[in-house]
Amino acid sequence: MAILSVENLHRRFGGLHAVNDVSFQVTAGQIKAVIGPNGAGKTTLFNLVSGALMPSSGVVRFQGKDIQGRRPYEIAALGMARTYQNIKMFAGMTALENVMVGCHLRGKAGFFSSMLHAPWTWGEERAVLKKSMELLELLEIGECAHVLATSLAFGQQRAVELARALAMQPSLLLLDEPAAGLNIYETAEVGRLITKIRDMGITVLLVEHDMSLVMDISDEIVVLCFGEKIAEDLPAAIQNNPEVIRIYLGE
Amino acid sequence: MKRILAILPLLAAVVLVQLLTTWTGTQFYLTQMTMAAYYSLLIIGLCVLMGYAGQISLGHAGFFAIGGYLSAALTTRSLVPFKEAALVRLLDSCGLLHAGKDLYGAELLVVTPWAAAVFAVLVAALIAVAIGIPVLKLKGHYLAMATLGFGIIIYRLVLATPWFGEADGISGVPPFHLFSGVTVSGESSVRIMNYYLAWGVLLSGLVLLINLMQSRIGRALRAIHGSEEAADAMGVNIARFKLQTFVLSAVFAAIAGVLLTHYNGGIGPSEAGVMKSVRYVAIVAVGGMAHLWGAMFMGVLLNFLSLRGVFGSYDDAVFGLILIVIMLFAPDGILSLLAGRKKKAATVQPVQQDGEA
Ligand SMILES: Nc1ncnc2c1ncn2[C@@H]1O[C@H](COP(=O)(O)OP(=O)(O)OP(=O)(O)O)[C@@H](O)[C@H]1O
Numbered sequence: 065m066a067i068l069s070v071e072n073l074h075r076r077f078g079g080l081h082a083v084n085d086v087s088f089q090v091t092a093g094q095i096k097a098v099i100g101p102n103g104a105g106k107t108t109l110f111n112l113v114s115g116a117l118m119p120s121s122g123v124v125r126f127q128g129k130d131i132q133g134r135r136p137y138e139i140a141a142l143g144m145a146r147t148y149q150n151i152k153m154f155a156g157m158t159a160l161e162n163v164m165v166g167c168h169l170r171g172k173a174g175f176f177s178s179m180l181h182a183p184w185t186w187g188e189e190r191a192v193l194k195k196s197m198e199l200l201e202l203l204e205i206g207e208c209a210h211v212l213a214t215s216l217a218f219g220q221q222r223a224v225e226l227a228r229a230l231a232m233q234p235s236l237l238l239l240d241e242p243a244a245g246l247n248i249y250e251t252a253e254v255g256r257l258i259t260k261i262r263d264m265g266i267t268v269l270l271v272e273h274d275m276s277l278v279m280d281i282s283d284e285i286v287v288l289c290f291g292e293k294i295a296e297d298l299p300a301a302i303q304n305n306p307e308v309i310r311i312y313l314g315e
Numbered sequence: 316m317k318r319i320l321a322i323l324p325l326l327a328a329v330v331l332v333q334l335l336t337t338w339t340g341t342q343f344y345l346t347q348m349t350m351a352a353y354y355s356l357l358i359i360g361l362c363v364l365m366g367y368a369g370q371i372s373l374g375h376a377g378f379f380a381i382g383g384y385l386s387a388a389l390t391t392r393s394l395v396p397f398k399e400a401a402l403v404r405l406l407d408s409c410g411l412l413h414a415g416k417d418l419y420g421a422e423l424l425v426v427t428p429w430a431a432a433v434f435a436v437l438v439a440a441l442i443a444v445a446i447g448i449p450v451l452k453l454k455g456h457y458l459a460m461a462t463l464g465f466g467i468i469i470y471r472l473v474l475a476t477p478w479f480g481e482a483d484g485i486s487g488v489p490p491f492h493l494f495s496g497v498t499v500s501g502e503s504s505v506r507i508m509n510y511y512l513a514w515g516v517l518l519s520g521l522v523l524l525i526n527l528m529q530s531r532i533g534r535a536l537r538a539i540h541g542s543e544e545a546a547d548a549m550g551v552n553i554a555r556f557k558l559q560t561f562v563l564s565a566v567f568a569a570i571a572g573v574l575l576t577h578y579n580g581g582i583g584p585s586e587a588g589v590m591k592s593v594r595y596v597a598i599v600a601v602g603g604m605a606h607l608w609g610a611m612f613m614g615v616l617l618n619f620l621s622l623r624g625v626f627g628s629y630d631d632a633v634f635g636l637i638l639i640v641i642m643l644f645a646p647d648g649i650l651s652l653l654a655g656r657k658k659k660a661a662t663v664q665p666v667q668q669d670g671e672a
């Protein structure tokens with residue numbers, strides 16, 4: 065069953081067709097990769113799907129609901145989480161607090177009960193703390209919990225961002241270049257982690273430039289070039305697709 | 316429990332100040348300390364708006380004035396001429412009116428301080444909602460401009476309206492019996508009690524806001540400050556949180572206005588002036604935008620000095636200067652200068668990565 069389907073999606077920036085008539089589906093439980101050269105429109109596609117950008121036209125359907133044009137916080141509430149190519153930490157907050165924000169939607173404490181530090185919010189707060197700590201430990205950065213997130217090393221910030229997205233307990237996770245800037249060992253680690261996330265029952269839509277990682281872990285691949293979808297297939301078939309080879313060699 | 320313990324030293328300092336003034340026979344200081352405490356209630360509310368929700372209000376004197384002026388007018392302006400009006404009769408039968416005699420022995424019918432206070436704070440909250448809903452959906456500092464306009468309107472309104480006393484303001488505002496034995500009043504016989512009352516109100520406000528900041532809501536607010544885009548993607552309804560914070564800060568300002576007006580026994584148009592709003596923003600900036608303790612401390616200190624007349628006729632100029640100097644040399648507040656060096660070294664921005672194929 066398709067958890068996400070994108071139909072004839074368009075996004076123009078002035079005269080530039082950053083995403084041009086793109087359609088594809090993501091099946092629940094799979095890892096689907098979106099690849100393409102720099103400027104192909106991959107990040108723009110993610111922004112359209114997650115609500116950060118409005119499409120010029122087209123349909124984005126998530127869990128059977130049309131979500132194009134909805135605000136990101138509404139789409140998040142439907143069970144979609146994402147990370148960013150250019151990491152967006154919550155400055156001024158610790159790694160742990162960053163992850164705790166990821167639990168926002170699971171919480172119920174409002175303005176008044178929070179101001180009064182009402183007893184019925186204590187249990188929720190403890191649960192959020194525990195869960196967030198567990199996620200940091202899952203990503204092996206438990207020791208950084210109380211460090212300001214923006215002062216962490218690059219790879220650790222990536223991990224915090226991932227933990228934060230997982231804290232949302234999403235059904236679909238969008239990862240925009242999770243291995244960018246990481247060395248080969250860290251990249252392999254990220255690959256194992258993404259597979260683990262999929263096995264936890266979270267569908268993954270992945271943008272990644274590291275081809276060996278993509279070929280290793282993806283169930284299906286979409287190829288974008290200058291905003292257009294030029295191929296969609298299994299990894300083995302993509303590797304042998306002449307047009308894809310031409311684009312990547314001709315770069 | 317830990318949070319209560321955190322304010323114990325402050326509580327001790329409050330008691331110490333009272334004892335010192337009593338021993339040294341300088342109890343008159345308590346009057347300014349009481350007034351400074353009420354102003355600081357407004358300051359800490361504004362601090363949450365500026366520091367945590369990242370919005371600037373240049374109209375908080377307006378909310379203070381709504382609280383103060385409505386309380387003052389409703390509790391002093393006699394309703395005798397409207398005695399037969401349906402609304403007045405209804406209020407009277409609900410026990411919200413108070414009959415008495417004025418200075419010259421004439422019959423007087425006014426709204427009780429409690430009813431006036433609740434009404435005044437509600438009006439401030441509703442106006443904050445009305446300003447905030449359209450404005451806080453926009454990005455950037457539109458709130459600063461909208462509240463500046465609002466502040467100017469309130470100022471001109473009280474100056475032009477006889478019911479608000481025009482340039483003279485309103486005097487003769489009665490004491491406010493909060494509950495049995497506790498009265499907001501400037502009479503020297505209840506000076507010490509009012510000092511403790513004002514500080515009790517301020518510290519309660521502080522505890523409420525500290526609780527808020529350490530909760531789910533506070534994290535969401537700080538996240539908005541850290542990265543609006545990411546907070547949005549985590550499910551934080553940014554416009555709603557900014558609105559709620561704005562209304563909260565307006566309510567704090569209005570409560571401060573109500574209480575200080577009953578304490579002073581009156582209110583004048585300078586309380587509604589835009590210079591007052593700028594002063595409040597300057598004080599929050601000195602204390603450190605996102606620093607409740609710093610804002611409160613600076614609120615008490617600077618208001619106390621100002622009320623003692625230390626700045627003379629340069630009062631407003633001093634606060635303008637403070638604002639400029641802080642923005643230039645210590646945008647994170649005075650206290651950050653002390654902790655500053657450590658922090659700078661620890662903050663390393665990630666390099667922007669544009670992955671290679
Ligand atoms: N907000 C924007 N305004 C104008 N043009 C934009 C905007 N965002 C992206 N673009 C343009 O749209 C095109 C697609 O950009 P996008 O970031 O989606 O590419 P990408 O596939 O993610 O590239 P990369 O691999 O470098 O991350 C680029 O030409 C880019 O310059």
Ligand SMILES: [Mg+2]
Pocket residue numbers: 106107108149
């Ligand atoms: Mg990109």
